[in-house]
Amino acid sequence: MSVLAPPVRRSAAPARRRGPAGVLTVAGLFAVLWLVVGPGDGGWLSFAGQLAGAEAVLLMSAAIVLISVLPAVESWFDGIDRAAIWHRRLSVTGMVLVIPHVLFSSGHHGPPPQAGQPMSGGRGADFGGLLAQIGVWGLAALAVWAVAPRWRMMLPWLAPYVARSAVVPHLRRASRWLLGGYERWRALHRLTGLFLAAAFVHGLLDATMFGSQVLRWSYLIAGGIGIAFYAYRETMARYFLPLHDYQVAAVTTVAPGLTELALTPVGRPLHFTPGQFAMLFLESADGWRRHPFTISSAPHDDVLRFTIKALGDDTTRIQTLVRPGMPAVVGGPHGRFDHTRGTDRQIWIAGGIGITPFLSWLRALDRHPLPARVDLFYSAVGDAPFAGEIAAVAAAHPNLRVHQHDSTARGFLTADDILAAAGTGHDPGRVSVFLCGPAPMVDAFVRRLRRAGVPGRQIHREHFDWR
Known part of the structure; x- marks a missing residue:
């Protein structure tokens, strides 16, 4: 039986939910504002399509703000790794909202008609339609490119069938030739702001979008902020980066x-x-x-x-x-992956290369001491790198227990194995858990630990696989 020390340390995990909650609140208030004002002519179906397009612009603008690398953004989202993840989520959600916008909006473009004059298209309509095509297809291509490497996580049931397909090697060679590596993706990803600007101007040219000045100004603010942050990132951010x-x-x-x-x-x-x-x-x-x-x-x-x-x-x-x-x-x-933010009873879980941040913690123990008790679980395939160094550190620190797990000999490490070996069954609510490793492994551990009674605010993970 283990005696758990009282958690005198305070976890700062609630801060990581502050940023997403703020963005979702703004998006919700934006929709409420538009619904309260409503369409002037009662055309609610078309108005719903226009609202979806305006929300898409708002979310894409927020996504650009999140990759501005400003210290305030990193602090608000508890690390730029989480900000980058939410950048991807907001971008994909914005692209999904484009679908109802295309299906339900009326598609009229051009300057608002004067009183007593019929509505007409002309060059404004042609230019607005061209901008819409550029914005939608450009953003869609970048979104597909961003999520394509993660298709196994999004469609796990499809992976076994694809792996057995004879065309897979050919598709891989074709994708490498077409998409290139990380640097090509990063260079083209910088066009996001230009595609957003095209979609934004398309909305301004669409006279059916604005039934009031309130809607017009809310749209101008939503899109203008994103374009301003994009201009800052492309022209000035390099002069302020440390x-x-x-x-x-x-x-x-x-x-x-x-x-x-x-x-x-x-x-x-x-x-x-x-x-x-x-x-x-x-x-x-x-x-x-x-x-x-x-x-x-x-x-x-x-x-x-x-x-x-x-x-x-x-x-x-x-x-x-x-x-x-x-x-x-x-x-x-x-980043904000820091064990001093946890309680005095901690579990560290590392999978493969996920041992890296824990190496920094272990090598810094002389000046950043451990809490009352730590159990480090290190899972690797075969002989674990740095095993000798880690064992030497554990020998010098009695409150650190190391559990090395060879997955080739013992199978996958599970959350039940960890909870049993760490002796946390009596009060898992007092435990802080820090995880770093492949995303599927970490996701499985988080779900099981939550079911076992570890509070979500006391589960910390490093997102090292963000792009």
Whole structure:
């Protein structure tokens, strides 16, 4: 039987719901405002289509605000990783709302008619229709491109049938040729604001949208904010980002497909909290490439370390392209994955490369001490990287218990295994859980832990798989 210490630490998890709740509240109030004002001519079906289009513009504008990399946005959403996830959700939702807009809106474009004059189209109608086509198809293409890599999570029942299909290899080669890698996606994704601007101007040219000045100004504000933030991100944000110059000191192969980069500062070093991540800019044969990586070193170390798994084109070629002495630029830090926000009784769960933020915590224990008791569960395929280092840290800290799990020999680690080994069955409400690993694994753990009685505000996860 384990005795659980009272949770004297306070969890800051409720802050992560503040941002999404704010966005959803604004979207709800926007819809209520439009419904209260209503259409002037009683055409509610067409008005519903116009409202759907206006809501789509509002959500797309909010999505652009979330990727502005402003400190206030990161604080409000409890990390830019969560802001990026909500950016994707809002963008996809906005695209879904375009469907009723196209189906139900009247499609008239042009300047509002004067009193006593019939409504007509002309060049305004043609130009508005062209902008609508550009905005809708451009945003749809970017949305499909963004969610395509995650089709297995969205359609898990389809994955076994697709895997057995003989055309899969051909489709993969075709997609790589057509879509390219991360850098091509990132470059074209920057067109989001231009497509939004096209859709926004299309709405302004549609005379049927505005039955009152209230609706017109609400639409102007909703779309104008998004376009203003897009202009800021493309023209001025680079001058306000905290960037630090570094040099590659060592490139170490930790395990097959796993590389650790050690960087030394050239000038002012990066100051961070254990568990945070940073944007790492590395020079390659194709120019500078940027990726978000979790920092695996301690803040007081002489070098800055990133432990990188080969998951894409760039990360696969790091061992061959990056050499000691090459320049690097680090932006950040970012993220709110911090064990000091939990209770005095904690469980840490790492799956594969998800051990990275926990390495930073363990390496920083001299200056960022552990709570009363921590159980670290580390699941890996075969021999776990850093197992010896982690065991040495545990030997020096009696309140840390390490449970290493080889999934090839023992099967998948489950939440029931963790709760039983950690001895939390008597009062799971006093436990804080920190998770980092593949999204399906983390999602399964979160659901089971919630059912076991761990409060949602005390379950923390690092979203390292956001794009």
